[in-house]
Amino acid sequence: MGEKPTIALISPSDSAKMCVAESLFNLFAADVKTLDMVKLSANWMAPAGQPGEGKALYEAVQAIGLELCPELGISIPVGKDSMSMKMSWDKKEVVAPMSLVITAFAGVHDTSKTWTPVLQRKEDTVLAYVDLAAKVSKSLGGSALAQVYNQVGNAAPGVHDAKLLKGFLNALIQLHGESTVLAYHDVSDGGLIVTLLEMAFAGRSGLTIDIKSKEDPLTALFNEELGAVFQIKKSDYSKFVSVLASHGVSEDFVSVVGTPVFDLKQEIKVSVNGEEVLGNTRAKLQQTWSLTSYNIQKLRDNPQAAEQEFQAIADNHDPGLTYKLAFDPTDDLAISTLTTRPKVAILREQGVNGQQEMAWCFKQAGFDSIDVHMSDIISGKVSLDEFVGLAACGGFSYGDVLGAGNGWAKSVLYNDRARSEFSKFFQTRKDTFAFGACNGCQFLSKIKSLIPGTENWPSFERNRSEQYEARVCTLEIVDENTDTPLIFLDGMRGSRIPIAVAHGEGRVEFHGDNVQKQFIDDGLVAARYVDNYGIPTEKYPFNPNGSPEGITGIRTPNGRVLAMMPHPERVARLESNSYYPEEAEQWGGYGPWIRLFRNARKWVAENETK
Structure with a gap:
C-alpha cells in the first residue's frame, strides 16, 4: 500500500509519485519476480468542484499516469474514485484534500524469502541505509x-x-536471490529514526547509531524522502553495495548507520555527526511509542488488559515466540503408505469462512475432504453416515448475531433431521471423530447435549479484553498423567507451539467453580495459552480472551471430539506462520500443527484394523 495525503497539501504531483513509490517499497519486501509484472490499483479521492481541487487532481494523475509509471514500466489497470469528499452541516463545510491510495501487487518466486523489519540475532551485522535522496536537499514537509x-x-x-528508483527496485529483486538481507524496513512514515526504532522494537534489541549527514539533526532523522534500511552481515556489505551499483545505485547512496545490540540492557544510542541526540532504552522508547494507543485502549477496552500489554513491553527478558516440540514435524506417521482416503465432512454454515484451510489440512493428512453445508444435512441431501469425521470450521456463523455459534447450534438442536444425524454420529457410532476450531469450537460446545462426556464443558463468552482478537499466541498441549486418549494430539503432550487466534468470544466460562474443578480433574483440558516463558497464563495479550488457567482446548473423555478456539488449520502450512525457527526449513513445508490432522488419519487407520 502507498498513501501520502499530507504531502498533497503541498504538492499533489509529489504526493501521487510518493504513493506509488511507497507501495513499491512495501511490495518489494517480497520476492517479486520482475518489475514489469507489477500492477497498481489507484483509489482517487477528491472534492470535485472545489476551487483548485480539479487542478490538483489533474496534476496528480499526470504525475503518475504520464510520467512516473511509464518510466518505471508499470501500469495502473484498475482503480476507483470518490469525487465527493466534502461534508456540509449547520452552515459548516469540511473539505478533504485530494488524496490517493495505491495498492501494488505482483507474483512472487518464494514466499519464504519475504523480508520483515525484525532484526535478526546474528553476530557481526550492520544497518545499511540506502538513501535515494542523498544528492538533493531534503525537506520535512x-x-x-x-x-x-x-x-x-x-x-x-x-x-x-525515476531511473534511480527503478534501478533500486531491480536491485531488490537480485538481493532476494542473494540471501544477503536479514531485515528490511522502508523509510516512509516517520523518517530514518522511526524506521530504526521500529526495527529495534520488532527485534527487541538495542541500537548504536551514528549518522553522517549534511543536514541538521532533525532533518536528517525525520525527513521522509525515499530510502530503506537493511540489516546485513558485515562480511556481505561489499556484495550488497556491488549489487546496488550494478543497477545504477552507486555507493554514494549507501552508508552504514549503525549496528543492532543484542543484550539485556537494550540501550539505544543515536548520534548525528558524532553528537549524541538520543540515549534511552528500547523499553522506555517503545512504551513512549505505544503511549497514545495505550491510553485509547484503556478508555475503549478493558483497562486491565491494556495495562498488562503495556507493561509487557518493558520486559527485556521476554524470549518472544518459541517452539518446543515433543515430536518430529517431519514424521508423517506412515499415512503416505495408506491406500484409502476416508471422507471428512468440512462442515460450514452461513457466514463461516474457514473451510478452505480446513479442507486442505485434512487432504494433506490423507483424507478426502468434502464440502458440506448445514442446508445439505437439513434437506437430507447429505447424511453424516457417509463420513468418518467432521470438522466444524471457523468464521462467523450468522454473523454471530445470536452469539458465538448459537445460530449454528440451533439449526441442529431444533431440526429433527439434523438432530438425528448428529446424535447418531456422536452417540451410536464408535468409529467417528469431530474437530471444531473457533466458531466450530463454539458450535460444538452449544450442542454438547448430543455429545457424550461433555456435561462439564464450558461455554465461550466475550473476550475479557472487550475486543475482537486477531494475533499469534502460544499454546501448550496439556501434559498430565492421564490414561484418557488424546487422539488428535497424540505424541504432542508438552509441546509449546505458536498458533493463529481470531475471535471476539473465546473466553472459557464454567457454570460453577466445582464444574471447572471437575472438568480439570477429569483431564478434559487439551490445550492452554502460555506466555513466552511457557507458563500457563491469564494475562493479556498472551491469553487473548482471559480464559481461566489459560484453557482454550477442550475434549471428550474418549478423545474423539476436540474443540479449540485458536486456528491450527491456518498455520499447518509452514509459510502461513508469522514466525518459525531456521530449522523449520527442514520440515517439508509444513508447520507443526499438521500433526493434529495426521493423528486423526492414524487413528482411523488403527480403527480399521481392529
Missing part, C-alpha cells in the same frame, strides 16, 4: 514530525529520479 507540531511545510519530498 508533510512529515510525521511536522504533524506533531501542527505544521505542514512548504516543500515536499518526492521521487527525484
Whole structure:
C-alpha cells in the first residue's frame, strides 16, 4: 500500500509519485519476480468542484499516469474514485484534500524469502541505509514530525529520479536471490529514526547509531524522502553495495548507520555527526511509542488488559515466540503408505469462512475432504453416515448475531433431521471423530447435549479484553498423567507451539467453580495459552480472551471430539506462520500443527484394523 495525503497539501504531483513509490517499497519486501509484472490499483479521492481541487487532481494523475509509471514500466489497470469528499452541516463545510491510495501487487518466486523489519540475532551485522535522496536537499514537509507540531511545510519530498528508483527496485529483486538481507524496513512514515526504532522494537534489541549527514539533526532523522534500511552481515556489505551499483545505485547512496545490540540492557544510542541526540532504552522508547494507543485502549477496552500489554513491553527478558516440540514435524506417521482416503465432512454454515484451510489440512493428512453445508444435512441431501469425521470450521456463523455459534447450534438442536444425524454420529457410532476450531469450537460446545462426556464443558463468552482478537499466541498441549486418549494430539503432550487466534468470544466460562474443578480433574483440558516463558497464563495479550488457567482446548473423555478456539488449520502450512525457527526449513513445508490432522488419519487407520 502507498498513501501520502499530507504531502498533497503541498504538492499533489509529489504526493501521487510518493504513493506509488511507497507501495513499491512495501511490495518489494517480497520476492517479486520482475518489475514489469507489477500492477497498481489507484483509489482517487477528491472534492470535485472545489476551487483548485480539479487542478490538483489533474496534476496528480499526470504525475503518475504520464510520467512516473511509464518510466518505471508499470501500469495502473484498475482503480476507483470518490469525487465527493466534502461534508456540509449547520452552515459548516469540511473539505478533504485530494488524496490517493495505491495498492501494488505482483507474483512472487518464494514466499519464504519475504523480508520483515525484525532484526535478526546474528553476530557481526550492520544497518545499511540506502538513501535515494542523498544528492538533493531534503525537506520535512508533510512529515510525521511536522504533524506533531501542527505544521505542514512548504516543500515536499518526492521521487527525484525515476531511473534511480527503478534501478533500486531491480536491485531488490537480485538481493532476494542473494540471501544477503536479514531485515528490511522502508523509510516512509516517520523518517530514518522511526524506521530504526521500529526495527529495534520488532527485534527487541538495542541500537548504536551514528549518522553522517549534511543536514541538521532533525532533518536528517525525520525527513521522509525515499530510502530503506537493511540489516546485513558485515562480511556481505561489499556484495550488497556491488549489487546496488550494478543497477545504477552507486555507493554514494549507501552508508552504514549503525549496528543492532543484542543484550539485556537494550540501550539505544543515536548520534548525528558524532553528537549524541538520543540515549534511552528500547523499553522506555517503545512504551513512549505505544503511549497514545495505550491510553485509547484503556478508555475503549478493558483497562486491565491494556495495562498488562503495556507493561509487557518493558520486559527485556521476554524470549518472544518459541517452539518446543515433543515430536518430529517431519514424521508423517506412515499415512503416505495408506491406500484409502476416508471422507471428512468440512462442515460450514452461513457466514463461516474457514473451510478452505480446513479442507486442505485434512487432504494433506490423507483424507478426502468434502464440502458440506448445514442446508445439505437439513434437506437430507447429505447424511453424516457417509463420513468418518467432521470438522466444524471457523468464521462467523450468522454473523454471530445470536452469539458465538448459537445460530449454528440451533439449526441442529431444533431440526429433527439434523438432530438425528448428529446424535447418531456422536452417540451410536464408535468409529467417528469431530474437530471444531473457533466458531466450530463454539458450535460444538452449544450442542454438547448430543455429545457424550461433555456435561462439564464450558461455554465461550466475550473476550475479557472487550475486543475482537486477531494475533499469534502460544499454546501448550496439556501434559498430565492421564490414561484418557488424546487422539488428535497424540505424541504432542508438552509441546509449546505458536498458533493463529481470531475471535471476539473465546473466553472459557464454567457454570460453577466445582464444574471447572471437575472438568480439570477429569483431564478434559487439551490445550492452554502460555506466555513466552511457557507458563500457563491469564494475562493479556498472551491469553487473548482471559480464559481461566489459560484453557482454550477442550475434549471428550474418549478423545474423539476436540474443540479449540485458536486456528491450527491456518498455520499447518509452514509459510502461513508469522514466525518459525531456521530449522523449520527442514520440515517439508509444513508447520507443526499438521500433526493434529495426521493423528486423526492414524487413528482411523488403527480403527480399521481392529
